[in-house]
Amino acid sequence: MLNETTDMQAVVCVEPGQLEVQTRPAPARDDGLVQVRVRCIGVCGTDFHIYKGLHPFLEYPRVMGHELSGEVAWAPEGSSLSVGTPVIFNPYLACGSCVACRRGKPNCCTDISVLGVHADGGMCEFVNVPEDALYPADGLTLQQAAMVEFLSIGAHGVRRGRIGKGDSVLVVGAGPIGLGAGLFARIAGARVSFLDISEARIRTAQGIVEGADGFVVGENTLAEIEAATDGDLFHAVIDATGNRRAMEASMAYVCHGGTLIYVSVVKDDITFSDPLFHSREMTLVGSRNATREDFEHVISSIKAGHIPTDAINTHRCSLAEAPTAIPAWLDQQDVLIKAIVEVG
Ligand SMILES: [Zn+2]
Ligand SMILES: [Zn+2]
Incomplete structure (x- = not known):
């Protein structure tokens, strides 16, 4: 049943x-x-990387x-979705048959295709996707629905790190992904601190994650963290920097018996001291993308009013304005949390 192309x-x-902005045929x-x-x-960040030519x-x-x-x-006929239903996209299209998919981990499928990265994405008017990549967004505004994916990345990291009630958590990197991790660590019952090179970004993060502490990266960061934690350091450290040196330094902030979660990714080798790793019996965890379970946790947390989405959505523009707005947003990273392009 193919329509005429518009x-x-x-x-x-x-x-x-x-x-x-280009005029293209809508998908049939x-x-x-x-x-x-x-x-x-x-x-x-991924989009800014693509725009700047930094995506590998x-x-x-x-x-x-x-x-x-x-x-x-x-x-299509037989679909459980009806015309007009608001939906959220899971943009990680998985093969369904590889070793990861067979074990319920489509987020790290060996043949993953991410909309807007490996294939053309959604900065346009119409997209065709498999039904299982869509989740109903009833009860959310369309702006809130567009924030579910990036928040799910942090929620997945918190789940991967088994963070729970009473844990102390340091989030390294107070950008949008770090903010998401901080929010979901707090929802899990943890005490949250942020570490960043920008004091402005830490202050922004403290406005979003109530009660969070902040540390600015400096010569004495480790000593400051030791003093603030009575020498205990943190039960869990979540890295959301995408910076090799920050990722290597993060290991020093993890307590004996604690967990280090790498949410961000860097195209580089990471090295660390084995005595440090072993003496602390550290758990080192990689966290990639997110699964349906994380999306559902984010959706219910937004519905419950636990996510200040109005404060997070700092910038907006229309589709026509995007070619000029996106380059301008690059210079506003200290105040920009989440920018949203609105269609129609
Ligand atoms: Zn797969
Ligand atoms: Zn993203």
């Missing part, structure tokens, strides 16, 4: 440093896929956008 507007990253209706009218697109394996031109909400425009 045109749509798409923001295309033609090459690094060049964004433009496909019996195996749900067609979604995109409504909100969150812009994140990316082919241009590329339509960015993986933090998406929209409304079902068309669904």
Whole structure:
């Protein structure tokens, strides 16, 4: 049942440093896929990396956008979704048959394809996706729905680190992903501190995660942390910096018997002292993407009013404004938490 092709507007990253709105054919209706009218697109570090040409394996031109909400425009017969239903995208399309998928970990599928990275994404008017990549967003605004994906990354890190009631948690890197990790560590019952090179970002984070402590990176960071924790250090340290030196330094802040969770990724080797790692019997955990369980936890936390989404969504623009707004946002990283492009 294919429809006649109609045109749509798409923001295309033609090459690094060049964004433009182009008219493209909308995807044709496909019996195996749900067609979604995109409504909100969150812009994140990955998109800024693609724009700046810093993403390691990316082919241009590329339509960015993986933090998406929209409304079902068309669904194949037998679908449980009906036209007009608000939805959230899980942009990590997994193969369903590899060793990770077979063990219930589609977030680290060996053949993963991420919308807006490996394939054209959602900074446009219509996208076709498999039904199981869509979660109903009833009860959320379309802006809130577009924030679920990035918050799920932090929620997944907290779950991977088995963080719970009474734990002390240091989040290294107070950007959006670190903020998400801090919020969900607090929801899990932990006491949260942030460490960052920017005092402004720490203050912003403390405005979002109530009661959080903050440390500014300096010559005596370790001594300050020891003094603040009576020498105990932290039960769990979550790195959300994407910086090799910060990731290596994070190990020193983990207590004996504690856990270090690498949420951020860096295209580099990480080295550490084995005596430090072994004497503390440290648990080192990688955390990649998120699963349906994390998305559902984020959705229910937003519905329960535990996430200050209005304060997190600091910037907005329309699809037509995106080619000028996105480069301008690059210079506002101290005050920008989550920018959202709105369609229609
Ligand atoms: Zn993102
Ligand atoms: Zn797989």
